[in-house]
Amino acid sequence: MNHGGIKIFAGSSGRSFAERMCKYLDAELGLSEAITFSEGNTFVRIGETVRDKDVYLVQSIGLKPNDEFVEILFWVDAFKRASANSVTVIMPYFSYAKGDKKDEPRVSIRARVCAESIELAGADRVVAMDLHSHQIQGFFKKPVDHLFALPVLSEAILQMNLTDPVVVSPDAGFAKQARKYADYLGMPIAIGDKTRKDHKEKAEIMEIIGDVRGKTAVIIDDFTITGGSIVELSKGLKARGAKRIIACLSHLLVNEKGVKKLEDSPIELILGTDSVVNPHIAQSDKIRLVSVAPLFAEAISRIHRRESVSPLFERVPDGVIKSSLITD
Template identity: 60%
Template sequence: MSSTILPQQNDIKIFAGSSGTHFARNMCEYLGIPLGASEVFTFSDGNLFVKIGENVRSKEVFLVQPIALNPNIEFTELLFWMDAFERSSASSVTAIIPYFGYAKGDKKDEPRVSIRARVCAECIELAGADRIMMMDLHTPQIQGFFKRPVDHLYALQILVEYVKAIEFRDFVVVSPDSGFTKNARKFANCLGAPVAIADKMRAAHDEQAEALEVIGDVEGKNALIVDDFSISGGTLVSLARLLKQRGAQRIIVGLSHILMREEAVRKIEESDIELLISTDSVDNPYVKASSKIRIISAAPLFAEAVARISRKDSISQLFDDVPSNVFRAAFL
């Protein structure tokens, strides 16, 4: 990809935290610019030390750091990066967090608990972030926890285009619970498909949920299960089993983020799920050897958003009109 999508004279610098290296490199490849030099050290006592390897004075800095598989360490490192760039006189600092793990802590729904997403938002801003860029937050109102601008991107279009590309036919879009129904309808509208909704029960905080019933007609049809993320794979496997019992044929899954480890991947491999599609918002080594999991890249989408910020263009256009270049780069 040529750097001509950026202004000829630009002061953009993209850097990567330890969990964002692969994603940031893909962004830089799309934009045709080098990845910024940086280092992270972990001392023997567990302390983190971050160091910027080049001059960023008066530069527009973007730091990529998902908060994902090691959220406490990755979050702490993100705060140190924000502080380092601010103290190095960057003109602005944008925290690019493709997956914001603490988004699940968005409310006080039982006594004596922390609203963790709000605490994280305040810390990120106090550490020096001028802007935040994320994708498919667990609940979009989390943007309101931040006082600074939040660019909330969506994986929907790249997932939809991939489903179209594999020619998955005669299917119903299935929401794993009532809470995701609105998003499932967006998928269905883009794909011209009907919607079914699963009724599931989660008894505790153990990441295990069971699908109890499906509302909608799935008999004799293929099924596309859509959700924002999966950790244990339990809901997906349980729902796929139930869909089979209700007469569904082929079953595939579309996720924005995938946080599965070995046991969860094994469940998917042994399940009725034919294919699971997700993005690289989490650089997840546990899924790379799976024969059923296909990772497509959201990095070009983020890179396009960065280019539009640089050109002072609207980012909201990306919600409905993703450039074909993004799709071509995402599916490589």
């Protein structure tokens, strides 16, 4: 499909993702460059005219959240000062979405601060995927299109033809989203009882609610950083008789130690998306990626044509599924 009117630009953490979007849309990636000076300052420059254009900036806030967030602000400001008609920020992953509440004294609601800053810089719209919680959309006054990896990941799971599968939520808080996967896949559901006592990124699995004995357990979660929670859950599932264990994650931010932990765990396969560029996972034989760039490309195509995006929240066109090829 050709969408010559769409102008997609990439930040430093969004180039490969933006290139996949452009391939789906048969569009050219806009000319731009981002430079980090020796003292750490970030400099961005647009390499072509954007006057009166509807611009789409692709940049995940992932493994370098502070640098990547500030870069978004500079890009939006640059596009606005170059007289772009509108600027839509495409954030496949929004790291600071985890800071969505004031759950202890004297802390910042970081997601709210980021949302206001992006809007103050001049963004007209935001497109993101699998935010940590739905209420983050309310932190923005501008429109937010909240996409879900569910249909793309679910289709990848269905292609595996698993024997006697059961969807497993890591905790009660994620059970509602896990149930959506279970409904899509036509599978039963089990729930882990997880507790987290501090900010040391270590969770303890207390109990598992549901039958997993002799089944293929499919752990569903939105992201992992250390791999700790899903590894502990996998051990609990194995102890309760699960035959095979697979993990399915929207965002893979796992670090080098976390990858080693996953490699040594009972988990047979970790299925994730390309929402974050993560060099730590490149050498892992257990990790397999599906691209959600076609999903985002379809979304901005509909936005650009002033069409509804809501059909993409649950079901997506076959063309998106077929284009969501496993990436290297």
